[in-house]
Amino acid sequence: xxxxxxxxxxxxxxxxxxxxxxxxxxxxxxxxxxxxxxxxxxxxxxxxxxxxxxxxxxxxxxxxxxxxxxxxxxxxxxxxxxxxxxxxxxxxxxxxxx
Amino acid sequence: xxxxxxxxxxxxxxxxxxxxxxxxxxxxxxxxxxxxxxxxxxxxxxxxxxxxxxxxxxxxxxxxxxxxxxxxxxxxxxxxxxxxxxxxxxxxxxxxxxxxxxxxxxxxxxxxxxxxxxxxxxxxxxxxxxxxxxxxxxxxxxxxxxxxxxxxxxxxxxxxxxxxxxxxxxxxxxxxxxxxxxxxxxxxxxxxxxxxxxxxxxxxxxxxxxxxxxxxxxxxxxxxxxxxxxxxxxxxxxxxxxxxxxxxxxxxxxxxxxxxxxxxxxxxxxxxxxxxxxxxxxxxxxxxxxxxxxxxxxxxxxxxxxxxxxxxxxxxxxxxxxxxxxxxxxxxxxxxxxxxxxxxxxxxxxxxxxxxxxxxxxxxxxxxxxxxxxxxxxxxxxxxxxxxxxxxxxxxxxxxxxxxxxxxxxxxxxxxxxxxxxxxxxxxxxxxxxxxxxxxxxxxxxxxxxxxxxxxxxxxxxxxxxxxxxxxxxxxxxxxxxxx
Numbered sequence: 001x002x003x004x005x006x007x008x009x010x011x012x013x014x015x016x017x018x019x020x021x022x023x024x025x026x027x028x029x030x031x032x033x034x035x036x037x038x039x040x041x042x043x044x045x046x047x048x049x050x051x052x053x054x055x056x057x058x059x060x061x062x063x064x065x066x067x068x069x070x071x072x073x074x075x076x077x078x079x080x081x082x083x084x085x086x087x088x089x090x091x092x093x094x095x096x097x098x
Numbered sequence: 099x100x101x102x103x104x105x106x107x108x109x110x111x112x113x114x115x116x117x118x119x120x121x122x123x124x125x126x127x128x129x130x131x132x133x134x135x136x137x138x139x140x141x142x143x144x145x146x147x148x149x150x151x152x153x154x155x156x157x158x159x160x161x162x163x164x165x166x167x168x169x170x171x172x173x174x175x176x177x178x179x180x181x182x183x184x185x186x187x188x189x190x191x192x193x194x195x196x197x198x199x200x201x202x203x204x205x206x207x208x209x210x211x212x213x214x215x216x217x218x219x220x221x222x223x224x225x226x227x228x229x230x231x232x233x234x235x236x237x238x239x240x241x242x243x244x245x246x247x248x249x250x251x252x253x254x255x256x257x258x259x260x261x262x263x264x265x266x267x268x269x270x271x272x273x274x275x276x277x278x279x280x281x282x283x284x285x286x287x288x289x290x291x292x293x294x295x296x297x298x299x300x301x302x303x304x305x306x307x308x309x310x311x312x313x314x315x316x317x318x319x320x321x322x323x324x325x326x327x328x329x330x331x332x333x334x335x336x337x338x339x340x341x342x343x344x345x346x347x348x349x350x351x352x353x354x355x356x357x358x359x360x361x362x363x364x365x366x367x368x369x370x371x372x373x374x375x376x377x378x379x380x381x382x383x384x385x386x387x388x389x390x391x392x393x394x395x396x397x398x399x400x401x402x403x404x405x406x407x408x409x410x411x412x413x414x415x416x417x418x419x420x421x422x423x424x425x426x427x428x429x430x431x432x433x434x435x436x437x438x439x440x441x442x443x444x445x446x447x448x449x450x451x452x453x454x455x456x457x458x459x460x461x462x463x464x465x466x467x468x469x470x471x472x473x474x475x476x477x478x479x480x481x482x483x484x485x486x487x488x489x490x491x492x493x494x495x496x497x498x499x500x501x502x503x504x505x506x507x508x509x510x511x512x513x514x515x516x517x518x519x520x521x522x523x524x525x526x527x528x529x530x531x532x533x534x535x536x537x538x539x540x541x542x543x544x545x546x547x548x549x550x551x552x553x554x555x556x557x558x559x560x561x562x563x564x565x566x567x568x569x570x571x572x573x574x575x576x577x578x579x580x581x582x
Binding site for chain 2: 004005007008011012015016018019020022023024025026027028029030031032033034035036037038039040041042043044045046047048049050051052053054055056057059060061062063064065066067068069070071072073074075076077078079080081082083084085086087088089090
């Protein structure tokens with residue numbers, strides 16, 4: 001059954017091309033926020049960890065899943081907040097200038 | 099709402115919307131004006147993805163989930179709010195490692211929840227489908243390398259527990275190769291090769307451990323100056339790890355967002371490599387800047403002949419009459435936390451009618467865009483931050499260039515000395531300006547470990563000292579002259 005896998009590969013390849021197209025246009029000034037922001041996106045793996053931590057029992061999968069959720073949330077919340085902090089500095093400076 | 103409708107329509111549509119919003123958010127990052135909104139959209143997409151997943155799971159026990167989400171959010175929020183802008187490279191490395199670690203653990207825990215805990219009778223591949231099983235092994239491998247590699251990068255950037263310089267262990271290439279083959283082989287064997295659940299679990303855990311060791315082995319030989327490349331690459335890995343998890347779960351949202359991150363990391367990696375005139379292979383395995391023979395390449399201060407050392411008041415005299423001034427910041431600016439005083443000095447010079455700009459080399463600092471963020475923190479308008487090509491055409495008309503804590507990125511040897519290790523690397527041609535003021539602690543070589551002839555040029559004034567103190571001195575002198 002290659003069907004679903006093939007579709008996933010299509011999605012992967014096209015998304016990679018899309019990523020290249022969009023991100024090539026990011027100016028160097030924004031490279032750090034780009035990195036920390038895209039970093040936060042990689043926390044999307046939390047979707048997988050929610051699946052493995054879905055019962056209340058103390059099992060290997062639940063414990064590993066819960067740790068994975070914690071790590072993913074550090075990545076997500078920390079990444080977005082820190083990116084916002086940086087971008088805020090880029091944005092407000094005109095108003096602040098004397 | 100029936101369960102089938104929820105699972106079959108609502109959840110997939112929410113995932114699709116989430117994927118679209120991720121892309122739109124990324125697109126926002128292409129302009130300074132829309133970047134903040136883009137980041138916000140991206141975080142909304144993440145929220146949507148989490149909500150959709152919880153809907154998909156239906157009625158479940160939330161205890162572990164709530165605990166994990168609460169703890170992770172708290173740690174993430176506190177660190178994000180507290181971290182200093184100068185420590186941003188470390189922070190990004192650490193967050194990145196967390197993402198990789200999550201992917202690794204997801205790979206392991208899926209193996210347990212789907213195969214080991216239900217007491218499956220066949221191989222993991224027969225239970226999960228071959229493609230999911232393969233991706234599980236990849237998820238563990240890439241996630242593990244990302245986690246430990248990022249932690250090592252973090253420690254190297256901190257320069258407390260680990261030195262920033264390359265740590266070269268003998269036989270490291272062979273060791274890394276063995277670790278890679280071992281981790282991949284065990285991971286694949288765990289999912290394809292065994293029906294014994296105990297052995298399967300053990301093999302998966304050992305695969306994870308070997309991946310972690312591999313991450314350490316890959317990053318520890320890389321020097322501090324190459325960190326922009328390494329961080330970019332690890333960023334890309336964390337995206338790839340999320341992609342692998344997406345293949346495990348047959349979840350297109352994970353594949354799309356992971357691919358976006360992977361592409362972003364690769365683009366940055368490439369930009370950094372081009373800016374150093376080196377290939378990725380050379381950065382990862384070449385061991386640059388580790389200087390097998392320091393004396394041959396030009397050692398420290400003794401190599402310098404006619405270096406003219408000045409005091410801040412001499413520099414201030416030149417600055418007072420300058421009409422066009424350019425700052426060229428380097429990692430030393432970050433170390434001395436001198437971004438605010440740079441801005442104050444620039445403001446003072448602007449008051450006197452000078453035109454100020456900043457020349458940013460792509461690899462200045464320890465991560466892509468590092469200098470831009472620091473200067474933005476100090477309220478430098480981003481219009482004044484010029485890329486290398488833009489400022490290089492302006493140096494001829496510039497009266498004074500202030501080089502603050504930069505070395506290799508302003509080394510003329512890159513253009514003039516064919517045998518030099520940095521020959522061919524694009525540099526900022528600061529020496530074309532009328533006067534170059536170099537603020538530096540000492541004549542110690544930069545990361546490349548080579549001499550910088552710029553320091554001996556006739557139009558160069560060296561002011562030795564801590565960047566912040568020297569700049570404060572310059573500022574005080576310029577202000578005094580203004581008052582007089």
